[in-house]
Amino acid sequence: MFYRETGQFKSKYKEELAAFPLAEDKVGIAILLVIAYVFIPLFGIPGLSFEFTMGAIMIPVFIFTITTLGLNILLGFAGQISLGTGAFMGVGAYSCYKIMTIFPDLNIIICVILSGLVTAIVGMIFGLPSLKIKGFYLIVATLAAQFFLEWAFIRVAWLYNYNDSGGIEGTNKEMFGLIVSGPQSDALTRYFIVLTLLVLLTWLASNVIRGRIGRSWMMIRDMDIAAELIGVRPLTAKLSAFAFSSFYIGISGALMVFFWLGAAEVESFDVNHSFTYLFMVIIGGLGSITGSYMGAALVWVIPVLIKEIGKTAFGFDAFVMENFSIIFLGVAIVVILIVEPHGLARLWQITKQKLRLWPFPY
Amino acid sequence: MSEKNSVIMEVKNINLRFGGVIAIQDVSFNIFEGEIRAIIGPNGAGKSSMLNVINGFYHPQEGEVWFNGEKRPSMEPYQIAKTGIARTFQNIALFKGMTTIENVMTGRQLKMNKNFFWQMLRYGPAIDEEVQHRRRCEEIIDFLEINHIRKTPVGSLPYGLQKRVELARALAMDPKILLLDEPMAGMNVEEKQDMSRFIIDVNEEFGTTIALIEHDMAVVMDLADRVVVLDYGKLLADGTPAEVQSNQAVIDAYLGVPH
Numbered sequence: 001m002f003y004r005e006t007g008q009f010k011s012k013y014k015e016e017l018a019a020f021p022l023a024e025d026k027v028g029i030a031i032l033l034v035i036a037y038v039f040i041p042l043f044g045i046p047g048l049s050f051e052f053t054m055g056a057i058m059i060p061v062f063i064f065t066i067t068t069l070g071l072n073i074l075l076g077f078a079g080q081i082s083l084g085t086g087a088f089m090g091v092g093a094y095s096c097y098k099i100m101t102i103f104p105d106l107n108i109i110i111c112v113i114l115s116g117l118v119t120a121i122v123g124m125i126f127g128l129p130s131l132k133i134k135g136f137y138l139i140v141a142t143l144a145a146q147f148f149l150e151w152a153f154i155r156v157a158w159l160y161n162y163n164d165s166g167g168i169e170g171t172n173k174e175m176f177g178l179i180v181s182g183p184q185s186d187a188l189t190r191y192f193i194v195l196t197l198l199v200l201l202t203w204l205a206s207n208v209i210r211g212r213i214g215r216s217w218m219m220i221r222d223m224d225i226a227a228e229l230i231g232v233r234p235l236t237a238k239l240s241a242f243a244f245s246s247f248y249i250g251i252s253g254a255l256m257v258f259f260w261l262g263a264a265e266v267e268s269f270d271v272n273h274s275f276t277y278l279f280m281v282i283i284g285g286l287g288s289i290t291g292s293y294m295g296a297a298l299v300w301v302i303p304v305l306i307k308e309i310g311k312t313a314f315g316f317d318a319f320v321m322e323n324f325s326i327i328f329l330g331v332a333i334v335v336i337l338i339v340e341p342h343g344l345a346r347l348w349q350i351t352k353q354k355l356r357l358w359p360f361p362y
Numbered sequence: 363m364s365e366k367n368s369v370i371m372e373v374k375n376i377n378l379r380f381g382g383v384i385a386i387q388d389v390s391f392n393i394f395e396g397e398i399r400a401i402i403g404p405n406g407a408g409k410s411s412m413l414n415v416i417n418g419f420y421h422p423q424e425g426e427v428w429f430n431g432e433k434r435p436s437m438e439p440y441q442i443a444k445t446g447i448a449r450t451f452q453n454i455a456l457f458k459g460m461t462t463i464e465n466v467m468t469g470r471q472l473k474m475n476k477n478f479f480w481q482m483l484r485y486g487p488a489i490d491e492e493v494q495h496r497r498r499c500e501e502i503i504d505f506l507e508i509n510h511i512r513k514t515p516v517g518s519l520p521y522g523l524q525k526r527v528e529l530a531r532a533l534a535m536d537p538k539i540l541l542l543d544e545p546m547a548g549m550n551v552e553e554k555q556d557m558s559r560f561i562i563d564v565n566e567e568f569g570t571t572i573a574l575i576e577h578d579m580a581v582v583m584d585l586a587d588r589v590v591v592l593d594y595g596k597l598l599a600d601g602t603p604a605e606v607q608s609n610q611a612v613i614d615a616y617l618g619v620p621h
């Protein structure tokens with residue numbers, strides 16, 4: 001009886017339409033925010049070094065959660081499949097790089113957001129086929145986008161300023177006198193920036209999803225013909241989903257290079273990565289924001305931890321551990337999908353449902 | 363039924379073909395404002411196709427649709443929805459991944475227009491709009507007595523309730539004309555009685571004009587002000603339930619034949 005609706009009456013629809021109508025949910029979110037903003041920066045994760053906690057776990061998980069949110073908006077909420085996520089992150093990263101080159105004094109956060117907007121436009125263009133085709137054919141079309149963009153990242157030397165390495169690299173960027181990005185930036189600073197963007201983007205996504213536009217996406221997803229007869233314009237609904245989704249994915253791509261890796265080449269944006277992000281969405285749960293967090297965390301952290309434990313505790317060869325972690329992740333995915341095809345988010349929901357009745361299950 | 367008998371909708375000489383199949387052949391009839399108009403006929407007679415012509419999903423090769431005294435130009439379904447035509451489907455077409463209230467809210471989609479910016483903040487005009495439309499949807503949910511399933515995903519509801527949610531969604535559009543494609547198919551007697559009562563209530567309380575397809579003749583005789591009979595895509599008869607029932611051609615073609 002720790003989690004329940006009983007006794008929490010809403011006298012106004014506005015209260016019921018709030019993000020977390022239940023008091024317990026509000027408390028839960030507050031606790032998570034305190035952990036993320038205070039406890040982890042102060043104490044890290046027990047048993048792991050601070051550097052490892054930030055660089056190998058927290059920052060990438062936050063960034064990939066933004067990616068997963070983006071892909072989930074498209075796949076889970078609007079029902080449009082894409083295998084171009086990796087390349088769309090590349091669009092975000094390369095456009096951020098170019099924006100920083102052209103406007104060297106522009107605030108880097110603004111550069112990141114602008115690169116999200118560029119990706120939104122590119123995503124919309126590559127989303128055009130969705131107006132005519134669905135399912136497998138759309139997969140093929142987005143795969144074509146993936147390969148075309150990869151080709152562009154290699155062949156269009158302008159994108160990486162004609163440098164010899166063929167990659168892009170971040171330089172030190174200051175904000176309020178603090179180096180926030182680039183080789184000399186502090187991991188903790190980057191952590192706070194990425195975390196804050198994640199929190200903001202999560203809030204925006206949950207708002208859009210619960211309103212008119214989010215409903216138009218779900219209508220198209222669930223039954224496009226009925227949606228059209230009720231008055232949803234497929235063009236607007238689908239392209240806005242591609243744009244909003246790509247906005248997130250583009251931002252995550254820019255963050256990945258300039259707030260985590262520091263530098264990147266075309267390999268960071270290849271189709272294998274597209275598949276990984278797809279795993280994150282499916283494992284977490286289609287059409288769930290909470291699921292996006294869980295999927296990104298699980299799919300990223302399990303292999304990293306296995307590799308780390310294998311290396312430090314047992315002294316295994318990195319190559320062996322790499323393969324072992326892939327196998328383990330594969331098995332975990334299959335098991336989760338057999339237990340609950342709707343992903344971790346549904347498992348979490350079922351648990352909450354049980355808590356609602358606990359300790360009297362009947 | 364309105365006393366004046368003013369025509370709100372008229373279809374004239376509709377011809378609809380799918381390749382070699384003639385679904386509708388030279389059919390004309392009208393619908394009076396505020397009446398309950400039944401369309402009956404054996405399976406494959408072209409009834410559903412007729413509704414699809416009226417709400418713009420099918421574009422007939424020949425013929426005209428007149429609405430509110432004007433000839434309707436060729437329009438996309440979402441534009442026609444905007445003019446005030448709502449419908450339910452023979453095979454339930456709810457949004458399965460959404461809850462009852464969300465499904466009903468989709469009926470208000472066309473009346474909402476706050477832009478992406480406000481939607482992202484879910485503040486100010488966007489939330490005001492949401493609350494205002496939510497209020498109307500709750501009224502409809504009360505009206506159709508589906509409060510208890512407000513937050514249930516519709517995919518898990520029994521068939522009869524799904525039909526009712528679909529009616530709620532159509533009503534949420536505040537339509538001028540409501541097209542119901544076999545709203546009682548597959549229901550037991552009680553469910554049919556409930557649904558009939560709701561249809562009459564909608565017609566009387568909201569003054570909504572209703573065109574419905576129904577197989578159960580007893581129901582049609584009770585509900586309808588006037589009846590159109592289709593057979594093999596052709597108009598067989600048009601008149602009051604009593605007139606239609608005593609029409610020899612209808613008796614031969616339809617009433618005696620089980621379907």
Ligand SMILES: Nc1ncnc2c1ncn2[C@@H]1O[C@H](COP(=O)(O)OP(=O)(O)O)[C@@H](O)[C@H]1O
Pocket residue numbers: 380383384385403404405406407408409410411412
């Ligand atoms: N989309 C379509 N494509 C091809 N044939 C169709 C289509 N819709 C309806 N038809 C044909 O039109 C005829 C009338 O169908 P329909 O309007 O569904 O009949 P009813 O609703 O009276 O049972 C049938 O022969 C059906 O096969």
Ligand SMILES: [Mg+2]
Pocket residue numbers: 409410411452
């Ligand atoms: Mg039919």
